[in-house]
Amino acid sequence: VNPISRTPFRWYTTEIERKPLFDKILIANRGEIACRIMKTAKKLGIKTVAVFSDADRNALHVKMADEAYNIGPAPSAESYLKVDKIIEIARKSGAQAIHPGYGFLSENPGFADRLAQEKITFIGPPASAMTSMGSKSESKFIMEAAKVPVVPGYHGDNQDVAFLKAEADKIGYPVLIKAIKGGGGKGMRIVETPEDFEIMLESSRREAMKSFSDDKVLIEKYLVTPRHVEVQVFADTLGNAVYLFERDCSVQRRHQKILEEAPAPGLSEELRRELGEKAVAAAKAVNYVGAGTVEFIMDNTDQKFYFMEMNTRLQVEHPITEMITNTDLVQWQLEIAAGNRLPKLQEDLKKDGWAFEARIYAENPANNFLPDVGPLLHVKTPDASESVRLETGFVQGDEISVHYDPMIAKLVVHGENRTAALRILRKALSEYEVVGLNTNIEFLKTLAAHPAFIAGDVETGFIKKYESDMF
Ligand SMILES: Nc1ncc2cc(-c3cccc4ccccc34)c(N3CC[C@@H](N)C3)nc2n1
């Protein structure tokens, strides 16, 4: 073989000079993700500005920041979602860029656009990509054009009841009705028989109008207890895009992820590569920039996978991807937001070992796992090490309040293989103590010891199927 062609074709033939990162960034978030972003900023010598509501005055992220500003009362709508207030503080503090974290304003195209107008760098994707991927119908049309597999169904403009019912008959029952602007299962209805179609359509539309002010729906073939397999992708402003392998997030309750793992169990290398390549194709189809996650559902019987949606933000569970690829994805976000190229090429990205993330929730198992609140009277966390990483925004003495999401920490572990990682997870959970409010730590211990979980038989019906074993 010609020796020249043996050298891998390097995407960057000209050495693009590396632009400096930022002097100061504002983190428009709270809790563990704000703390986690600050850790990377400090590592890079970037000054950090925190914003906090009245309820978060003494929070860890406020203590960690170089500067901190109050943005209003506890309710998110009066604080963490106040665009004008956040911009005013960015101005006052001289922050050149804003990191939105996840939730809050992280997938709000209006916020991204507003920052562009204000000449403040938004550390995230272009508003256009958020908008395209924010609509389940528009995103499906874009995916079809990009040859990314989507679930068979109808996702067009015709919202006439009789027409949609005819489409459902064509697809074949059971079908799923989904709100076009939906997410996390809201507005979703499973329809088992034609007789139920109209009433379920009406109910889905009511919820969609209430939740998203848009009652447009799409119809899909319903996959019974699919797996939720998502692929981390990254793209820079120079036209490059890579995948950083997949995560399995099937173990959920009421669309709330509980225990995630990377890579996904039971996939061949060939299927893994196909998932990655389709995810990159999805990102390129919307000229994506920054960190993104392409969510697929995978049929448990034939391992066929279908595009679900794209999350145009850095997700809660990103640390398990960092652990198996030895990357700092917030650093990647900062490099890309500063106009630099991807820190690694696809061939430089290697999957190493296995990682789990257990989400520690303040919740009461005796009260249907509903969120719990209260003081963290006593907290003893597992010792951090190469293989144990704890991401939290709260310490002993803090109050977990009702205003925000009940996740108090993420326990992330890494092992050389799934069995080793699971053992490290169980040990870490056994060292985790919280007194003062109820948590799901005991539930997680049972889950991590369950034979079906140990066997890797994960799918979205897992909790429902084995709940009786676990409580
Ligand atoms: N055509 C078809 N068939 C089965 C599905 C099953 C689910 C689903 C239902 C229940 C829990 C889930 C957890 C993770 C991923 C998906 C699910 C689903 N979801 C739930 C919220 C959103 N992420 C998409 N869409 C589906 N679509």
Ligand SMILES: [Ca+2]
């Ligand atoms: Ca989403």
